[in-house]
Amino acid sequence: MFSCFTLRSVLLLAATCLLLTAVVDSAEQVTTCDWYPLSIHRLYCEHGVISVDQALYGRTSALLCADGNPPQHLANLQCARQGTVDNLKTNCNGKTSCELIMEDFRTPDPCAGTVKYLQTNFTCLPAITVVACESSEAHLYCELGRTILVYGADYGRRDRTTCTYRRPLSQIENTECLHPTDIVSRRCDGKTSCKITASNAVFGDPCKGTYKYLEVAYTCT
Numbered sequence: 162m163f164s165c166f167t168l169r170s171v172l173l174l175a176a177t178c179l180l181l182t183a184v185v186d187s188a189e190q191v192t193t194c195d196w197y198p199l200s201i202h203r204l205y206c207e208h209g210v211i212s213v214d215q216a217l218y219g220r221t222s223a224l225l226c227a228d229g230n231p232p233q234h235l236a237n238l239q240c241a242r243q244g245t246v247d248n249l250k251t252n253c254n255g256k257t258s259c260e261l262i263m264e265d266f267r268t269p270d271p272c273a274g275t276v277k278y279l280q281t282n283f284t285c286l287p288a289i290t291v292v293a294c295e296s297s298e299a300h301l302y303c304e305l306g307r308t309i310l311v312y313g314a315d316y317g318r319r320d321r322t323t324c325t326y327r328r329p330l331s332q333i334e335n336t337e338c339l340h341p342t343d344i345v346s347r348r349c350d351g352k353t354s355c356k357i358t359a360s361n362a363v364f365g366d367p368c369k370g371t372y373k374y375l376e377v378a379y380t381c382t
């Protein structure tokens with residue numbers, strides 16, 4: 162699970178254990194049967210961050226999520242909901258984990274009468290992630306001799322669990338506030354360490370009234 166050997170690429174998981182940890186790209190797949198509207202489709206990277214490759218909500222396999230269902234509900238193998246992969250990318254790329262509720266995929270129904278599932282193929286990219294709540298500073302750093310390369314940064318809010326301490330619901334309920342930014346990349350790429358404040362003064366205010374946070378995924382090269 163958590164091996165502390167030096168293999169192909171090495172990254173310093175400073176916040177976790179200050180040990181050199183082996184990290185290589187890993188291909189992952191998660192399938193969630195759409196049997197219950199409240200089922201959660203959860204992607205998770207033990208190391209690094211999620212990069213979604215493919216996603217399907219519908220049915221193209223006769224075998225997946227079939228048990229117990231009559232054949233007429235499994236016969237359509239050309240069912241795919243439009244926009245599914247974009248939805249997954251928007252919500253999950255650059256994060257260590259993400260959770261989506263099946264209910265949100267059900268309408269409009271791409272093939273009524275067919276039992277569907279949500280399947281995502283993704284890669285875990287070696288990366289260090291930093292989250293700084295609004296008004297706090299994000300610190301990015303690499304070992305001496307290596308430099309920061311930012312994969313992506315977002316100043317906004319996309320869940321109700323990050324940076325919520327003592328915040329009223331009204332400030333954390335808007336989870337549609339995506340605001341990818343290249344400011345972190347412009348300021349930090351090529352440096353050994355870098356500090357940047359998660360604030361409207363630096364990034365602008367993409368959603369007024371919402372308490373935001375800065376998420377950064379980067380690597381050391």
Ligand SMILES: *[C@@H]1O[C@H](CO)[C@@H](O)[C@H](O)[C@H]1NC(C)=O
Nearest residue numbers: 190215216217221280281282
């Ligand atoms: C995920 O990858 C597998 C193996 O390559 C493939 O059979 C499957 O169709 C892929 N799933 C999606 C949603 O594209």
